[in-house]
Amino acid sequence: MANLHHHPLCAFSRSIRLALAECGLEVALTEEKPWEWRQELLALNPAGTLPVFVPDEGAPIAGSYAISEYLGDTAEARDPRGFQPFPGGLAERAEARRLVDWIHHKFHDEVTDYLVVEKVFRRFGPQSASPDMEAMRAGHDNLRYHLTYVGHLTETRSWLAGDVMSFADLAAAAHLSALDYLGEVPWEEFEPAKNWYALVKSRPSFRPLLQDRVAGFTPSETYTNLDF
């Protein structure tokens, strides 16, 4: 069986778990602690980052970018009516990729990095330390701005990038779900973003993520609740 090396609260890993499930690909999960720089992980991905997808046959595919595009490249052959990470024509595909770029990098650097990496990964890392409160405050401020943008997109479109669900929705939901686990998302103040997230959260692909537990971190009360 194919294998995915991941960490339960790594947003990049989560986005790929969702994409694999939407594509109907079953995988075994190998939990990694990226701060340990495990030799076996470095052999699969010299950058030492997650996720890494090891297909049944062929070389490992490292990183959410290469994996999501691999799923796009193989979607048609797998199931022409199945999930396509980058659906539509050139303009629609470019829009989905613009948003994935925004979420996996801008949102990550301005929010996830402050609120998840700072709170969880830093605690286990080699330079173990308490969260930097200044950084967390910045993360909270930035999150509000990004939730407004998500809401803005969903008020004019069915899904973030257009009429059909794309990898952009899965990537955004992945980051928000990691934040939600930690109780960091003020959903009540961002109704349009909340409505969109409820849609993604209720998909069967999301169920395994809602069962994740990380030692030392209890999920927020609303984390598993589909009617949050």
Place this chain on the structure above:
Amino acid sequence: MANLHHHPLCAFSRSIRLALAECGLEVALTEEKPWEWRQELLALNPAGTLPVFVPDEGAPIAGSYAISEYLGDTAEARDPRGFQPFPGGLAERAEARRLVDWIHHKFHDEVTDYLVVEKVFRRFGPQSASPDMEAMRAGHDNLRYHLTYVGHLTETRSWLAGDVMSFADLAAAAHLSALDYLGEVPWEEFEPAKNWYALVKSRPSFRPLLQDRVAGFTPSETYTNLDF
């Protein structure tokens, strides 16, 4: 004519200028100062980042990720024998994308961000400041590690990702060329990386980049020299 919004020392912009030229696509260039948050740029790309490609027809395409994949999606129709940013089968495409990810993000965060953004963009930005010497030292150390990895790749392959040139080569050369403009690359100590860079640098697509000049920053002595 199609248009590219860019900044001469933005490595992401440079990678796309090279890719457009390799694809035989002529574009007009519009120079942006991203630290000014110009309304017209934000209308093209709400993230305010570069580059943005405005094709002859159709919507603008924002960011090096979406643009490079757009060039991949359209390569076959444009010229089946022309440049393909992500050439080969599934494994080769995944390898090129892994390396683009590494260069545009890991290399960027660990080197370019310290040595170019810190030195050039920070000077013009709203919080104009002198370079942070600690950050620059870290950037120099990290650069040596990355140049070793580039050399390692080129000792077993013709190009970074395999037998043919891909967008991974253009992305890596783009970052290194911005650093080279500022005289930050210790080429003499990294012969294999230097030999690979000399190959990319001598391509016709590279010529316009060698003519770039940024006010306040004189290019290094070897910047335009093909026999550096």
